[in-house]
Amino acid sequence: MSRQHTWGKAYSVAVAGQPNAGKSTTFNALTGARQFVANYPGVTVEKRTGAFAYRGARITLVDLPGTYSLTSYSLEERVARDYLLDERPDVVLNVVDASNLERNLYLTFQLLEMERPLVIALNMMDIARGRGTAIDPEGLSEQLGVPVIPTVSNRGTGKHRLREVIWETCANPPTRHAGFCVDYGEDLETAIARLERSIQEDADLTKQCPSRWLAVKLLEGDPEAQRLLEGPVESRDYRLSGS
Amino acid sequence: MTLNDLKAGQQARVLDVTASGATGQRLLDMGFVEGTPVQIVRNAPLVDPMDILVRGCHVSIRHDEAKTVEVELS
Numbered sequence: 001m002s003r004q005h006t007w008g009k010a011y012s013v014a015v016a017g018q019p020n021a022g023k024s025t026t027f028n029a030l031t032g033a034r035q036f037v038a039n040y041p042g043v044t045v046e047k048r049t050g051a052f053a054y055r056g057a058r059i060t061l062v063d064l065p066g067t068y069s070l071t072s073y074s075l076e077e078r079v080a081r082d083y084l085l086d087e088r089p090d091v092v093l094n095v096v097d098a099s100n101l102e103r104n105l106y107l108t109f110q111l112l113e114m115e116r117p118l119v120i121a122l123n124m125m126d127i128a129r130g131r132g133t134a135i136d137p138e139g140l141s142e143q144l145g146v147p148v149i150p151t152v153s154n155r156g157t158g159k160h161r162l163r164e165v166i167w168e169t170c171a172n173p174p175t176r177h178a179g180f181c182v183d184y185g186e187d188l189e190t191a192i193a194r195l196e197r198s199i200q201e202d203a204d205l206t207k208q209c210p211s212r213w214l215a216v217k218l219l220e221g222d223p224e225a226q227r228l229l230e231g232p233v234e235s236r237d238y239r240l241s242g243s
Numbered sequence: 244m245t246l247n248d249l250k251a252g253q254q255a256r257v258l259d260v261t262a263s264g265a266t267g268q269r270l271l272d273m274g275f276v277e278g279t280p281v282q283i284v285r286n287a288p289l290v291d292p293m294d295i296l297v298r299g300c301h302v303s304i305r306h307d308e309a310k311t312v313e314v315e316l317s
Contacts, residue, residue, distance in 0.1 A: 068272035073265040102298045103274050 008056035011170035017095035019066035022123040025153040054167040072224035098128035112179040115210040118146040145179040247309035255314035262311035274298040
């Protein structure tokens with residue numbers, strides 16, 4: 001039998017996480033040595049892609065730059081964020097350092113706001129355990145509304161289960177965003193709701209990004225988010241010539 | 244009182260972060276938000292940086308940055 005066969009479905013997965021959470025180790029554990037290194041277009045930020053096959057599907061992984069959050073202050077953060085907005089991967093795999101859980105979850109909440117199907121690899125469980133930290137992955141999964149898989153990626157622990165859950169989430173994505181949503185309190189939530197209503201009137205805008213995410217970023221005063229309001233250059237030109 | 248006034252071993256609680264822009268955002272990313280307990284672990288021999296324990300993480304920042312974190316002793 002030839003190794004070349006027709007792939008069934010093709011899915012894309014973005015691997016996101018804070019620096020030193022084990023993104024690349026998890027990426028390697030999932031894809032083996034079959035990877036390809038390039039740059040993100042226009043910037044010298046390394047882009048590594050790799051793939052694995054699961055139940056006849058080809059699942060391509062992209063290793064995003066490690067970032068503590070997803071603002072637009074650094075190039076890495078903008079690259080990671082734009083990838084999620086523009087490429088809309090089927091699943092975002094968030095690699096979380098279990099031994100630094102609280103700080104790592106900050107990025108997780110921002111990823112949840114981007115409303116792509118999320119799978120969490122709770123990595124470095126051995127170090128967390130060694131420090132006497134007890135973590136309940138099922139409880140975490142229940143509270144966050146997304147699958148949480150404990151892993152020790154440098155030993156390959158958990159990679160089979162992780163592949164299975166990634167495939168399951170790609171093949172049967174949650175119908176609506178089921179993930180945990182940060183409550184910013186009454187004052188901010190009122191402002192967010194008002195902005196969201198205005199955003200939702202613009203169909204072009206809601207195609208580009210989740211309305212709640214954009215509302216939160218606009219309240220933060222994020223300059224890149226403000227640029228989204230001006231619309232892509234092409235559509236502006238189109239509007240001008242069409243009127 | 245700001246974070247850079249503290250000596251090694253002292254514990255405090257964050258009241259506010261006055262830095263704006265990228266520095267302010269990064270401090271928030273690291274968990275310096277209102278009410279967070281912090282502890283000074285040590286100062287580098289040549290003044291900068293200082294090692295601060297925040298939410299179970301060792302964070303190393305300059306005194307200039309620590310000056311923007313308002314704290315009260317706890």
